[in-house]
Amino acid sequence: MDDYLVSVLSNIGIISFVALSAYVLLLAGEVSFGQQAFFALGAYAAGIATAMLRWPLALALCLGVLVGALAAAAVGRATLRLSGLYFAMATLAFAEMMRIGFELFTWQVDVGGSLVGPNGPDGFGDIRYLFENEITPAQYMLVVYGLLAVVLAALLVLDRSRWGRVLRQAGADPVLAELQGIRVVRVRLVAAAAAGALAGLGGGLYAHLLTYVEPRNFDIMLGVHSLAYGLIGGLGTAFGPVLGVLIDIGLLESSRLFQGYRMIAFGGLVAVLLIARPRGLLDERAVHWISSRAKGLFDALAARRLDHPFRRR
Amino acid sequence: MIDIIQNTVDGVMIGSSYALLALGFTLIFGTMRRLNLAYGPTIMAGAYLGTYAFLALDIGVLPVALLVVAGAAVAGLYVERLCFRPFGEGAAIASMISSFAVWMQIEEAASLALPHHLNAFPRLVSGQPITVGPFFFRLDHLAMLAVAAAAAALVHVVLHRTRFGLGVRTLIDHRRAAELVGVPVTHTLTLAFLLACAIGGLAGFLIAASEAQITPMFGMWATTKGLIAMMIGGLGSVPGAIMGGLALGVIEAQAQWLFGPQVRDLIAWGVLFAVLALWPGGLLGGRQVAEQQAVQRRV
Numbered sequence: 001m002d003d004y005l006v007s008v009l010s011n012i013g014i015i016s017f018v019a020l021s022a023y024v025l026l027l028a029g030e031v032s033f034g035q036q037a038f039f040a041l042g043a044y045a046a047g048i049a050t051a052m053l054r055w056p057l058a059l060a061l062c063l064g065v066l067v068g069a070l071a072a073a074a075v076g077r078a079t080l081r082l083s084g085l086y087f088a089m090a091t092l093a094f095a096e097m098m099r100i101g102f103e104l105f106t107w108q109v110d111v112g113g114s115l116v117g118p119n120g121p122d123g124f125g126d127i128r129y130l131f132e133n134e135i136t137p138a139q140y141m142l143v144v145y146g147l148l149a150v151v152l153a154a155l156l157v158l159d160r161s162r163w164g165r166v167l168r169q170a171g172a173d174p175v176l177a178e179l180q181g182i183r184v185v186r187v188r189l190v191a192a193a194a195a196g197a198l199a200g201l202g203g204g205l206y207a208h209l210l211t212y213v214e215p216r217n218f219d220i221m222l223g224v225h226s227l228a229y230g231l232i233g234g235l236g237t238a239f240g241p242v243l244g245v246l247i248d249i250g251l252l253e254s255s256r257l258f259q260g261y262r263m264i265a266f267g268g269l270v271a272v273l274l275i276a277r278p279r280g281l282l283d284e285r286a287v288h289w290i291s292s293r294a295k296g297l298f299d300a301l302a303a304r305r306l307d308h309p310f311r312r313r
Numbered sequence: 314m315i316d317i318i319q320n321t322v323d324g325v326m327i328g329s330s331y332a333l334l335a336l337g338f339t340l341i342f343g344t345m346r347r348l349n350l351a352y353g354p355t356i357m358a359g360a361y362l363g364t365y366a367f368l369a370l371d372i373g374v375l376p377v378a379l380l381v382v383a384g385a386a387v388a389g390l391y392v393e394r395l396c397f398r399p400f401g402e403g404a405a406i407a408s409m410i411s412s413f414a415v416w417m418q419i420e421e422a423a424s425l426a427l428p429h430h431l432n433a434f435p436r437l438v439s440g441q442p443i444t445v446g447p448f449f450f451r452l453d454h455l456a457m458l459a460v461a462a463a464a465a466a467l468v469h470v471v472l473h474r475t476r477f478g479l480g481v482r483t484l485i486d487h488r489r490a491a492e493l494v495g496v497p498v499t500h501t502l503t504l505a506f507l508l509a510c511a512i513g514g515l516a517g518f519l520i521a522a523s524e525a526q527i528t529p530m531f532g533m534w535a536t537t538k539g540l541i542a543m544m545i546g547g548l549g550s551v552p553g554a555i556m557g558g559l560a561l562g563v564i565e566a567q568a569q570w571l572f573g574p575q576v577r578d579l580i581a582w583g584v585l586f587a588v589l590a591l592w593p594g595g596l597l598g599g600r601q602v603a604e605q606q607a608v609q610r611r612v
Binding site (some may be wrong): 079269 | 342395400410422540541548575586593
């Protein structure tokens, strides 16, 4: 694979984490404009851990996850009794405060004769772990997709579990969920922490891929895009947000289709798509249709292979 | 002390344009219960039309003002048809994301029309500031305050003295009740949306004229300032939007004077976060939130 393809694919994988983060909260019925804050926290925390404290990558990514989850839980505690636009604006306010906070944040240490660390609005450069440890971009891409596969598998298992139903019920009708004995605020708090962890993991991966992050990478555009990915790709399955990222970054940005008019074409496409499918391409109905078809096909294949006497018709 | 008073006066004058932005925002949210993220970019489309005509045809400032307001209303109609009209009740998030997609469209269209980052915009008035004792008043800010106050008064009259205004207020109170008493809902919603975009266009004109320039960042700037002012004032409340705008103007002016522009933005977002976390209804929107929380407690 050439370098360009590897970098685009890695980017798609990493942005998928923050898209999934917004998706988890959407399932719980909350719209967040602020998942970029936890992405940024993960990026800075993991970058500080490897570049300044000389931690190994795995530990640094864990730190990113932890910081993202803790920050999201703290913000959630303060804001989760809000709903709808109030919550969305509170998360946006937090994210913008974090972004400006990073612009004011300078902490540099001497590593091997040069100053390394976050340097206010100039950003945080020299996160050179991959280079120093001779990890090639292709290997790193495998790391990204390995982690993404684990996350997707966990989300798919979750969706089929009791917990997933509780989550979707709390999102679909909070009052009814409360009547059914679901502690909606608690469910949302757990969802927010999990979403923060996902964004933190993505952020840690992002900082090491780019080797350089700056506060303006984490503005409102990233937050609204990550929400939009879920709605484009579909809210019926965890593959939805990934499909959304793939359509935006993979198809349009990288193929240079509609060059110069990309946002006009893409914006119009999304607007029309949302009219036709307000919950995205892979919405609940589409997922149900696909999975029942797949099940039928699977059953048919299984029946043909082992001609079982008691097989279900 | 003199500085604090001077900052407050400046803040109120700048805040008057924020109040207009928030007023338009709250009219859309109050009637539709939908968030129009493309609100700022709609205004920017109008402002770009105005500055394009100004640069190409060298027209005066008043025709530019009319073009900005008309352009914002036309762009608003496009947004309403594409992002709000087709969605039934319950698709609020899809409609919001759709308005974000249109935001991206408008931003790219604007930068294709005028590729420069900075574009000149005509000033409304120019001249020396008026000094009164130790205080001074910038003429363009005074004009901004006067025009904004006149516009707010006009909106007040429209809302309280016309049949259309009665329909809008009924919709803000209760959509189902408005349908039952025979308010022409679709018609009123579209008109309220256009009115909101025109108010936003006026605010955009006042701001661009006092800065004497316009950039492609204006859309995002107007959306965020309008949102903050609306949320501080209380979602969906018309007097709240005006108070929220003025409060935001004063807070920003004081913070800028004390700590500079970066910390000013930090403080503006911090105030919004604190208001939402501690006092979710904002200044004047507490009733709805309280009702909602009462319902959940009863459950």
